[in-house]
Amino acid sequence: MHGLTASLKRPGTRRAVAALAGLTLVMTPLLSGCGSSTSSSAPASEPAAAATAAAPASEAAAPAADVTGKVVKLVHCGDVNPWCAVYNKTVIDMLTAEGVQVEYLQNPFDPALQVQQLQSSIAAKPDLILLLPTDDKSLVPSMQQAKAAGVPIIYNNSHPDPAALDTVVSVVNADQAALGRFAAQNCVEGMQAAGVTKGNIIALTGSDYTATSNDRITAFIEELSKTPEYQLVSNQNANWDPALTGKLASQLFAQYANKGGIQCAYGMADYQANAIVQAAQQAGLPVGVKDKGLIVTGSNCFKVGIDNVKAGTMYGTATQAPDTEGKALAEWALKFLRGETIPAENLTTEFRVTADNLADHEAECTKA
Template identity: 70%
Template sequence: MALAVTGLVLGAAACGGGGSGDTAGGSSSSDLSDKKVTLVHCGDVNPWCAVYNKTIIDGLEAEGVSVEYLQDPFDVALEIQNLNSAIASRPDLILVSPTDDNSLVPSLQQAKAQNIPVIINNSMPAEAAEDLVTATVNADQASLGTFAAQNIVEGLQEIGVESGNVIAITGSDATATSGDRMEAFEAELAKTPEYELVEVRNGNWDPAATGEIASQLFAQYESRGGIQAAYGMADYMANAIIQSAEQAGLPVGVGDKGLIVTGSNCFKVGIDNIRAGKQYGTATQTPSAEGEFVVEHVLAFLRGEEIEKVNLNSEDRVTADNLDEFADSCSQA
């Protein structure tokens, strides 16, 4: 994998260990056959989640860990239900990938009261929950947002657009995953004020919803200078934007001096679109590399080793210039 798996140290260390709800501490034995981990994660209906979850489960089970997987396909109520069920089963560790950060706080308070360690992954905990979780294992979401803005600016400048309207269609607005990306995206785009972010809409990681939103915005801005660039937070969302633009009869890509589109975490459809000249760029956060990063930290914790409070994987910007370097790893979903 081209992705580095070096955690960025942000915060105090969290102790590993723990067993069946015991306070963290424990033995550093490499035998993990008595350990149980429960995943409360996005469902396998999402292609990124499917690879991510399988990587985590396979990696933990290969070391003898018993894994229970409770799926919630971006369903907040089901996620809370699954988290409460996980707490009731008293595993050695719960892994949670939040759908709505704030909604999890009461359940995380309950887990903390019962000395059940919780690691948040692929997001950050709500501010009220920072002291309730053992650690966070996450992608560098801010870099993904920064790279997306750089792709848009570079693409617009390449085709000679001196000013223009930019739209962004995000994942779930209830998570830090989207929030951290958008904050960095807006900060980077603000360096070139000639490119104005005119609309930010919540696509909820749904390509169908993304396509509908994009079509509405293309029509809405037709008499207001049009849309010159678009950010779809995942490559399959960027693809939905591209399809909507083509259906509206809009040129797409640098070759046609048309709409500049970027994603910010890579899928095979994004790689194919970059090759075809329809998408300017994306970024990594490949599901297997992120899953392996989680496994590395979970195994260390279960063996009683110390892990940092916040652990961020490093990411890479992807464009046509370096596409071959990342094509294979970005084509897993």
């Protein structure tokens, strides 16, 4: 989606990881005294690399409008996924702290269920729907219905199918292409450091049905094309599932054992990259630059990924930490609920993470 773009600083606030039970949860507002600052204050700055935030509104203006009693439907991926669990909790905590009533409708990457949830949300006519897609295309008819009914949608962690571009008030997204480029750079740099002059690469991705994964893998392939000595030999949909990722990795290690082997593997989330590390170790393969073994990279950071980078079993990852992204979404949602005009597109600036700059990102990247 093309529009104005605002980058957000990385927050320094600490977010606890907690799973929310059930498919539909209603969050009652936490009134004054919850300890949360109002959304009109800028996020805390990250030392060193963070980009300057484009504050969504004037900070010196009149007091922000009260959003107490506003109703938001959160139609998102479910807490069965570790990234989603932290992301959703961050959003819910920030909105309810301002008095917003949040109904959380979660799904385990089930497109049919999400369509049902979106349709029921539209029928309820909330003040806002926050929609994180499981399948961009399957949501188009319902999103068109929302527009016709006057129900606003903020699309997040992806961008809409072209047929639904005019149905959303805003998109809040990570720079997915940057995450894909960083993963390719990690692969190439890691293989070069290990003395590999020609190599086979595999990618085990998130869901093929969203722009989230597709934007990353497209950028990954484009970046790899700069070094044709390193070839992507298999790109498979692992649906953000670490168990499936490990199974596919094991199969590919066996498949390419007599075809030059696999020199680098990209697990789109750090917990997927970790599953690849475990599969390689179980197969008796050396892992990491020090052992001149398999190079592994992720592209959104978790504690397990940071620990692996420290141990040398992952060469690198990237940011897109779930609480950082959740804080950005909640801030823009609160601006909208207060009646402020927000940009059509809001991208969070992301950063490549390796052993060389681990100290700059460890705090942010170990919240989940």
